[in-house]
Amino acid sequence: MATAEVGVAVSAPSTLEVGDSAPVTVTVSAAANVPQSSLRLAVPEGWTVRPGTVQVPRLQAGDSQVYRFTVTVTDAATPGDSRLTARLIGPDWRAVGQATVHLPVPPPCPIPDPARPLVAWDPASGDTVDDVSSYNRDATVQGGAEYTTGGPTPSSLVLNGSKFLRTAPTTLGYLPKATFAAEVKATTSGSYRRLFDSQPGGDPGTDGVLIDLTPSNQVRFIGAGQGVTTNAVVPTGRYVNVVVTLDEGDLTVYLDGRVAGTAQVGPAIFGCNNRELRFAADQGGGQRLTGEVDRVAIFPSALSAADVARWQALAFG
Template sequence: MPRQARSTKAPVGNDLNRITFPALTTSKIRLLFTNPSGAFVGVSELQSWSASSTDAAVTVGGAGASGSVVVSDATTVSVTVRATGKRSLTSPRVALAVPDGWTARPTGSRPGVVHAGRDATWRFTVAAPADAAPGSAATLTATATYRAGPAAESTHRRQALRVAFPPGHQNPVGAWSLDEGSGTVAHDVAGGHDATLTGGATWTAGRDAAACTALQLSGSGQAAQTNVPVLDTAGSFTASAWVRLDRLGSWATAVSQDGDVSSGFYLQYSQADNRFAFSTSEGRALADAVPETGRWYHLVGVHDADQGTYTLYVDGVRQAKVWAQAAGDAAAGRFAIGRGFSGGGPSDFWPGAVDQVSVWGRALTSSEVAALA
C-alpha cells in the first residue's frame, strides 16, 4: 500500500506496530511476510473496517432464531435499505460479498431511488458450494452505495449464513412400541435398532392398558438402550414418547442419545424448573405447567437445526418457552429410553413408565405433532 506511515519505523516483536495509509478501495486483502533469517510471524486475527454512512440503514432478511440465514440449493435473500435522514438516496446500489465458492446473483427489479424515511428492497439468489457441509457457517456482507448529497456514500451490514441440513426421511427412523410385555429386548419396528433392557427394567400396563404394555422403570439404574446411535443430533430431529412419572423431586430423562460427556438431547423432567423439558447441555425448552404424578403425558421435542430452535410439545400443544441454540449438540453414542448421560456416565434415570417411543430425522411441523397425541 502506498504512502505508509509506520510507528515504529522498524517492527518490534511482541508489541504494537501501527501502520497507517490513505483510504483505498480493494476487493481482496493479502498478507505477505518476508522474514529475516531466524525470525517468524504468526497471525491470530485479521480485521478490516470501512466507515458506514448514517444516511442509510441496511438489513438482511431471513435470519432465524439462531441469527443466521439458512441457505439451501438456491435461497432468496432480501436486502432492505432505509433512508434514515431527511434526504432521499439517489443512484442506490446493493452488492453482496460472499466467501469463495459461494454465489450471490441479483434477481428482480433494482430500485432507482430510496425516498427519505422509506425503504427499498433488493433481492439476491444465494447458493453455497456443492461440497459445503450441512450446518457449516459463513458470513455475507451487504454494501449499499448511494448519494445523499454531492458525494458518494456507503453503508454495510454483515450477516451470518448457515448451510441447510438435508430434509430427512418422511417416516420415523426409530419406533419402539414397547408392547413386548416380557423379555429383555424392545424391538424397533422402524429402523431395526433394538433396545436392550438394563438394570432389571420390567413391563407394566401401557397408556392404553387394555391393548398394550409399557416399560416400567424404578428411577435407579433401569433403562433400555441400543448398541448404536439412531439420530444425527446436530441436525434436525424429533423425539416423541408417552411418559408417566411416579414421583417428582429428581432429574429424570425419558429419551436421550449419549455423547462423549453428555447427551445430545434430553426429553426429560427438569428438577430445577419442576417442568417437563426438551434440553441440551446448554439450556432447556420448558413446559408451561407443573406435571402431575401418575398421569400419562405425550411429550414431543422438535429440534429445527436450520432455525437453531428446540421446541417442546405436551399433549400436542406447543409450549411457550423455546430454547434457541445456534448449533446442535453432536452425540454419536447409544440411544437410550429411561435415562440420560451426564458427566461421562448414565444419569437421570426415569421413575415411572415410558411407552410408544418414536424418533424422526427431521423437524415435524406443529400439525404433524398434534396428530400424534
C-alpha cells in the same frame, strides 16, 4: 470502443450448495455497434463452468443476446459469498458483469431425511424393544424387562428405578429440526429424571441432546448449544403425551396435544458423535425415571400442531 456502449448482466441463483449444478445467464446489450468479441464466465476455485468461452458475433446498436452457462459447485469450493464474473473481450476493449452466489457452510454431519423417523419404539415383550423405523435402532431394556397394562397400548414398559432403554452407539445426525415424543407416566418427583439422552455428562448442549424432568416436573431441554427449563409441567401418576419440537431454534413443548411451554435455543442439535441413545437414564446410568413408558419416537422434522396430535400414526403407521 467505449465499454459504456455495451452492457453485460449476469443472472444466477442467490444460493447454491455443494454438489449443485445450476444455469447462469449472461445478457449482452449493445448501445452502439459492437464488433465481434468473446465471452467468458469466471468462477471461484472449486467451481466448474461450461462452456468455457463463447463467441459473440457483431452486434448492432439496440441488439441484445442471452448466453447460457452451467456452473457446478464441488466439495473443494469455499463457503461464503462467491462472485461469478462475465468478461466480454474485444480486440482492444472489455466489459464486465458480475453476480454473487451464497454458498452456505455445510453441516458438520449429514442432516437426516425429514420423511424418515429416527426411532420408533413400542415396548411389547422381551428384553429388546424393536425399532420399527428404517434405522433399526433397537433398544435393550437394562435390568430386564417388566411389562404392564393400562397404558395407551396393551403393553407398557415398567420403569422401577433400575430399568431403562439403551441402544448400541449411534449417531442421530445434524438436526436443525426435530421432534421427540413419548407416552410416559412419571410416578415420582423431587429429582432430575431423564426422558431422552444422547449427551455426555456435564455438556452444556454443544454435543448431543437431553430432555428430562426437573425436581418440580418441568420439562428441561439441553441441546442446540443451550439449556432451558420450560414452563411445561408434567403431572405425575398418569400417562402424559409429551412432545418436544425444535424448529431451527424455536422450542415447543406439547402436553397431551396442547402447547404447554416454549423457549429459544440455538439453531440445531449436534448429533454427529457416536454414543448410546437412552430413555429413562443418563449416559452414566443415573437420573433414572420411575414410572412407565409406552410408545416413543424421534423425528428429524418439527411436527406441526396437527401432526403432533397424530405422531403415533406417523411413527408406527
